[in-house]
Each structure stands twice: as structure tokens, then as C-alpha cells.
Amino acid sequence: MELGIYLQDISLTIPLMVLFVLSLLPVTVKIFSGNVEQKPLFTFLQAAFAVILTGVLIVLRNTTEVVYAFNNTIVFSPYIKLTTIILVLSTLFTLFLGYRSPSIPKNQYSEHVFLLLSALLGMLVLNYSNDLLITFIGIELLSLPLYVLVGLSGNSVVPKEASFKYFVLGSFASAFLLFGIAFIFGATQTTEITKILSASDQVDKNLLTIGIMAFLVGMFFKVALVPFHSWLPDVYQGSPTPMTAFMATTVKLVIFVFLLGFVDVIRLMDMNVALYTLQWVAILTMFLGNMVALKQSSLKRMLAYSSISHSGYLFVGLISAVLGTGEFSYQGILFYLLTYMFTIMGLFALMCVYEKKEGEDLNLDTLKGLAKDHPWLALAMSIFLLSLAGIPPTGGFFAKVFLFSSAIQVEQYWLVIWGMMSSAIAVYYYLKPVVYMYMKDKESSEIFVKNESVSTLSIVYLSVIMVLVLGVFSQPFLTRILKTLI
Amino acid sequence: MLELSNITLGHFILLSCVLFTIGMVGVLVRRNVIVILMSIELMLNAVNLAFVAFSRHHNLADGQVIVFFVMAIAAAEAAIGLAIAISVFRKFNGVEIRLFENLKG
Numbered sequence: 402m403e404l405g406i407y408l409q410d411i412s413l414t415i416p417l418m419v420l421f422v423l424s425l426l427p428v429t430v431k432i433f434s435g436n437v438e439q440k441p442l443f444t445f446l447q448a449a450f451a452v453i454l455t456g457v458l459i460v461l462r463n464t465t466e467v468v469y470a471f472n473n474t475i476v477f478s479p480y481i482k483l484t485t486i487i488l489v490l491s492t493l494f495t496l497f498l499g500y501r502s503p504s505i506p507k508n509q510y511s512e513h514v515f516l517l518l519s520a521l522l523g524m525l526v527l528n529y530s531n532d533l534l535i536t537f538i539g540i541e542l543l544s545l546p547l548y549v550l551v552g553l554s555g556n557s558v559v560p561k562e563a564s565f566k567y568f569v570l571g572s573f574a575s576a577f578l579l580f581g582i583a584f585i586f587g588a589t590q591t592t593e594i595t596k597i598l599s600a601s602d603q604v605d606k607n608l609l610t611i612g613i614m615a616f617l618v619g620m621f622f623k624v625a626l627v628p629f630h631s632w633l634p635d636v637y638q639g640s641p642t643p644m645t646a647f648m649a650t651t652v653k654l655v656i657f658v659f660l661l662g663f664v665d666v667i668r669l670m671d672m673n674v675a676l677y678t679l680q681w682v683a684i685l686t687m688f689l690g691n692m693v694a695l696k697q698s699s700l701k702r703m704l705a706y707s708s709i710s711h712s713g714y715l716f717v718g719l720i721s722a723v724l725g726t727g728e729f730s731y732q733g734i735l736f737y738l739l740t741y742m743f744t745i746m747g748l749f750a751l752m753c754v755y756e757k758k759e760g761e762d763l764n765l766d767t768l769k770g771l772a773k774d775h776p777w778l779a780l781a782m783s784i785f786l787l788s789l790a791g792i793p794p795t796g797g798f799f800a801k802v803f804l805f806s807s808a809i810q811v812e813q814y815w816l817v818i819w820g821m822m823s824s825a826i827a828v829y830y831y832l833k834p835v836v837y838m839y840m841k842d843k844e845s846s847e848i849f850v851k852n853e854s855v856s857t858l859s860i861v862y863l864s865v866i867m868v869l870v871l872g873v874f875s876q877p878f879l880t881r882i883l884k885t886l887i
Numbered sequence: 888m889l890e891l892s893n894i895t896l897g898h899f900i901l902l903s904c905v906l907f908t909i910g911m912v913g914v915l916v917r918r919n920v921i922v923i924l925m926s927i928e929l930m931l932n933a934v935n936l937a938f939v940a941f942s943r944h945h946n947l948a949d950g951q952v953i954v955f956f957v958m959a960i961a962a963a964e965a966a967i968g969l970a971i972a973i974s975v976f977r978k979f980n981g982v983e984i985r986l987f988e989n990l991k992g
Contacts, residue, residue: 534953541960545967552971558978562987565975569923572964573914576930583934587941635990
């Protein structure tokens, strides 16, 4: 075994190091100025600089092939480059949402920024990992700041409760993950993903299966697949809105991307039995999420349940990847995650626009008659909801088409039919807010107050444009994604 | 009398699984926040035992190195868990799970 560290190893991880060092900048400045918060604008600019610099460093790195570093524990490829860029982009959006958001305490803004960037660092580590130990470190590095970010609030008690629930269930999941890694290590004598595959011929299959199952349970907890979903609605509802947007987009993205790289290992299980279980998980997730969302009145909670069902759709794509459609399902899942990122980011940005004070929840009744006062924002919200429902001119439609057609390729017809049925149910609750905005009259004569934050509004409009562009010109994006898959 | 040489990998793994289950049940049924934190630590340490046992069985140092990483992460997790527990205590005046009823539906 070689233990040397080479220059190319360092150069591969420079973006991560830069991000880590720069993430410390706002808190350091705060400490040296006698624990007094600097102007929010300065903190914001420092953080935005850190994120943008990381993004630029990653974009500038030319890769046409798969590169390994640090004794094969870290991997980099055009495909990882693409997902990393999406992650960096959504963190940048979250920064814009968090800037001057009423739900984030003013006197702890630099801590907020530091934790946000640490979570991004964890995601990058997870995304780069080719070794289950690095995977675990990445997941913890992303989860630990998130637990705190959820609870970082002023006087409200709800975020504290959400934070604790997230912490308990999150650590529970991590323990399962680690248990799985221990058994995989026990069976194959290695934790390196590529070596697990080559060692898998002469190993104890039972030990390996237990390991993979426990590992998957941990992962399912993190993306909230039924029956491991119970924490998600509480956490999404209780956390500050910018943080909900962050969790809903990035965590789901990074874990599904990791699982896509992990499909070869999943395939080592006895697929006759395992496939059956995985299919049921997908079906239950799609249905339960949509069914419970039907009767929610809080918009945030409704979106939380809808996010569970979207995990189910993505899981259908993952099952087809496990069954071996190769590039096709990769493409489907990545395109889905990309459109989902813009849709959810925009929708939560819209909710931030109407948030005047901490802990205020937008529910269906408060939406009544919104279209008369703010026609453009109402239109934007309708477009986002239509995209989530998967209705044609938007990106969400094509995302679902690609995802389900990859499942059809491996003859999972029933799974697709269940998926279609569940998305038909979902249309009802996605259109309900639209009906409230356009067709119902206000109960009181209060005028809607939006907080005139340019940063938040710009995210809303940017996301609307992207959702429509992804819908109308989906082909260039697909070819771009395809090009990264070697 | 049980001699040391009679203890095989299976015994260690069984012990580790039992400890892991105790921790898991603890998280699920106990009602006190602090006890839940302890149970999570128990789960992580049960896994550490499995790592060390596998590592010794295969004559590989990798598992033992992983244990150090896990210990460091567990410490960070405990620190954050206790910090959250303190902030919960300040807001709710107690560390019982039953206080958490603001979010449901």
C-alpha cells in the first residue's frame, strides 16, 4: 500500500481546502472584533466570495476522465464535476435567501454562514468519496452543521424542537450507516467502493448483504423514504425557510448522486428478494407522501410531504439504475434533480418573500386573493407548482418523462403505472394553492406585504426562468449531462 | 470455564449486535433526551467493537484506524447533541420528549 501524498492529490482537493479556509473568515472577523457582528452585507459578501471561488475552481478544472486521489479514497470525474457545480449553485442561492431573512437571527449571521459553508464542504466530500469511510465523514460533516442550522433561531421554540428531532433521527441513521460499513468491511476486508466490487466473488454473502442493507437503511433515513420518513415533515416545517430550501434541494441531490455511484454494490445483494423490497419502498414512498400532503393546510408541511413523494420518484430511477439501464437512468435522475432544485429553490424563495417575522407560516388561507395584489409572484408560484405536478411546459414534466422512461426500459411497467397514479393524485394538492390565489377573495382587506429583499426576489425570477428553460429546451441540458457520463 | 482462545469472531459480532440493539431500543423507547443521547453513543460504540473485531480477524489495521475516525465524529456528535439539548432545556424548561408537541400532523 502506498501512503505518499502527491501534488495531483492536493490539486484535486484545492477547492475543498479553499472553501474550508474561507468559511472561517466571517466568524474569525467576528471574534477579532470583540464578538460584535459585522455588517450583514460584509458577511454575505465574504461567504458569497468563498462559494463563488470554490465554484470557479471546480469549473476551471479540466477533466475528461476519472481521476483517483489519496490512495483511491477520492474520485473526480466530469459527472462529479457537474453535480458539484449544482451543489455549489444551490448553496449560493441559499445564501441569497438567508441574507436579511427574518427567520435567521441578526446577531448570529456569521455563525449561520459558517455552518452553511461547512455543510457545503461535507457535501463536496461526500460527492468526491470513493471510500465508505470518507462517505461517512462527508455525511457527518454535512449533517452536524445542518442540525445546528435548523435550530439557529431567535425566540421561537419550534426550530429547537425540529432541530432535536432531526438530530436524534439523523444520528440514528448515521449509526445504521456505520453498522453497514462495519459489516461490509468485515465481509470484503476493504471499505473502498471499487475494491468491494472486485473482492465480492470470494466473500461471505450473508455478511455482505447485512452490511449493504444496514447501509441502505441509513441512506433511506437521510432521503426520507417510507418507512424512514417520519422526521422530515416536522423538520421541514420547523426550520427557518431558507434552511428548508437548502435541505430539500442539496441533501437529496447529494445522497441520490452518491447512491447512483453505489448501484454496483447494491447489485451484489440477492436481487430476487431485494428488488421486491426496493419496489415496495418506492411505491409506498410515492403514495404516502402524496396522500398525506392532500390534507395539509400549511404550505411548508405540504411541500415536505411532496418532497417525500419526489424521493419516491427518484427512487424509481435508482431502481432502474440498479437493474442496469446505465446512462439512461443516470441522465434521468440528474435532470430530475436539476429541475427539482430550481423549482423548490424558487418556491421557498417565494415563501421567504412573504415572511415578515420569524416563524410565520404561509398557509392556504393566507394565499387567498394573492393574484390580485401581486400578479407576477402569483404567476411564478403557479409555474413552480405546475412543475412539481409535472405539467407540460415546465421542466418537471420532462424530468418525470425521462425518469419513468428509464424505468420502462428495464420493464418495470407496474412501478411506472403506480408512479403515474400517484402523480395524478398529487395534481390535486398542487393546484389547490393556485385556485386559492386566483379564484378566492380575501377575507380581510389587508394588503399583502412582501419584504422588498432584492436578493430573494431575484432568486424567484431566476428560478422561474430556469424552470421554463429546462422545460422548453431540455435537449441541450440532456446532451450536456450525457457528455459527462463516460 | 470459557477460555480466551475459545472466543471467536462470532462472539464479538454477537456482542456488538446485542449492544447495537440495546442502543436502538433505547433511542426508540426512552423518553429523556439525555438517555437518548447516551443510547446513540452506545450504538456507535457497538459498531466500533465490530470494526475492531473484524480488523483483528482479518489481521488488518484498517478497521482500527476507522475506529479513531468514528470516535472523533462521535465526540463531535455528542458535543452538538448536548448543545441542542441545552437550548431545548432553556426553551422548554425540561428535557422530556413529551414536551415536543408543536410540530405534528
